Amino acid sequence: REFYEKDCPLDVLDGKTAVFVGYGNQGRAQALNLRDTIESSKFSTPPKIVVANENDRYAAQAEKDGFGYTSDWAAAAAQADILFLLVPDHVQASLFKDKIAATLKKTCCIVVASGYNVYYGYLDVAPTNDIVMVAPRMIGAEVRSNFVGDSDLSCFVSVEQDSTGQAGDIALALCKGIGFTQKRVVKSTAYHETLLDLFNEQALWSSVLAMYRVGYLILKDMGLSDEELVHEMWLSKEPAKVMEHMADDGFIGQLRLHSLVSQYGQLSGSLELDTTQMRQVFQQKADRIKNGTFAEEFKKLEQGGAGVQHTVNELRKQTEQWDLVKGEHKVRDHLGLKTL
Numbered sequence: 001r002e003f004y005e006k007d008c009p010l011d012v013l014d015g016k017t018a019v020f021v022g023y024g025n026q027g028r029a030q031a032l033n034l035r036d037t038i039e040s041s042k043f044s045t046p047p048k049i050v051v052a053n054e055n056d057r058y059a060a061q062a063e064k065d066g067f068g069y070t071s072d073w074a075a076a077a078a079q080a081d082i083l084f085l086l087v088p089d090h091v092q093a094s095l096f097k098d099k100i101a102a103t104l105k106k107t108c109c110i111v112v113a114s115g116y117n118v119y120y121g122y123l124d125v126a127p128t129n130d131i132v133m134v135a136p137r138m139i140g141a142e143v144r145s146n147f148v149g150d151s152d153l154s155c156f157v158s159v160e161q162d163s164t165g166q167a168g169d170i171a172l173a174l175c176k177g178i179g180f181t182q183k184r185v186v187k188s189t190a191y192h193e194t195l196l197d198l199f200n201e202q203a204l205w206s207s208v209l210a211m212y213r214v215g216y217l218i219l220k221d222m223g224l225s226d227e228e229l230v231h232e233m234w235l236s237k238e239p240a241k242v243m244e245h246m247a248d249d250g251f252i253g254q255l256r257l258h259s260l261v262s263q264y265g266q267l268s269g270s271l272e273l274d275t276t277q278m279r280q281v282f283q284q285k286a287d288r289i290k291n292g293t294f295a296e297e298f299k300k301l302e303q304g305g306a307g308v309q310h311t312v313n314e315l316r317k318q319t320e321q322w323d324l325v326k327g328e329h330k331v332r333d334h335l336g337l338k339t340l
């Protein structure tokens with residue numbers, strides 16, 4: 001089922017205090033959007049927004065944006081009617097347990113932007129609290145820029161624990177407040193969102209990276225320059241535009257915008273590819289996500305392991321050996337383009 005603006009009245013937010021725990025990618029964008037909605041809507045007592053963060057660059061940004069901030073987690077939690085848990089997934093559970101849970105109001109509604117910690121049962125939430133998921137289908141910067149510009153925001157919503165009887169209304173009001181009813185709000189669950197999100201990352205996108213790596217190698221060996229390869233394969237943004245047309249004109253429908261040579265090559269190539277092994281590998285990945293094996297492996301990186309950030313840095317270092325990455329560095333340096 002889908003929800004639209006008319007399904008999401010804001011009144012349930014009247015007089016409530018929303019605390020944003022974390023002011024990063026999603027925290028900043030969602031807090032700014034919600035504030036704009038509050039300011040342009042009628043309330044008898046407008047909802048209040050509080051940002052909770054350590055005193056660092058994120059807090060400085062919150063001050064610059066006119067929110068101020070508090071580093072007193074216990075005090076922030078104590079005043080929250082709605083608590084957005086917008087810190088990285090791998091730190092949510094310990095932060096909640098160590099700094100937030102003790103002073104949290106019994107009826108506070110906890111809002112997560114991904115199903116991860118809820119599905120795996122890592123969040124130790126009291127049975128009196130509500131838990132809802134408002135999970136953007138968009139990176140944080142775009143959650144803000146689309147709100148003020150293109151109106152292309154959508155999200156998944158679910159009620160994971162409803163003790164007050166208000167959780168569903170609060171979730172939908174937040175969807176509207178943050179701007180997700182501009183496009184569509186899709187009913188989901190923490191389980192579905194987690195499986196979908198992690199499967200996309202671990203099966204689909206990891207394959208895309210590997211396919212590009214192999215494609216680059218083959219064509220480089222056949223005499224193509226780094227400039228030609230980088231431009232054609234992603235710098236031109238042609239693949240990004242194709243993805244946009246998949247959304248606008250249909251996954252296969254958009255092929256009509258390509259030449260017949262291209263259509264024939266893409267269709268015959270994908271139809272003749274033996275996907276038996278791919279299906280097996282992808283199924284194993286999906287099973288590992290569903291049964292929690294991946295989540296436990298990921299958890300161990302932080303608890304007694306090398307740490308998530310360190311491990312990711314090491315993996316990134318390995319990609320520095322790829323011809324594709326070396327080639328791209330040369331091209332970007334030459335063009336004066338920054339690399340994140």
Ligand code: NDP
Pocket residue numbers: 021022023024025026027053054055056057058085086087088089091095112113114135136137138139140
């Ligand atoms: P960020 O990495 O941008 O979060 C940074 C914020 O988290 C900062 O405020 C930072 O403050 C705080 N933080 C980090 N570690 C800690 C800690 N140990 N204790 C206290 N605060 C901490 O997160 P995202 O916005 O990317 O992700 C937030 C949620 O949104 C996640 O559940 C994610 O899955 C979800 N989401 C993210 C999307 C995205 O595109 N990024 C898309 C859809 C959902 P400090 O400097 O003080 O540590």
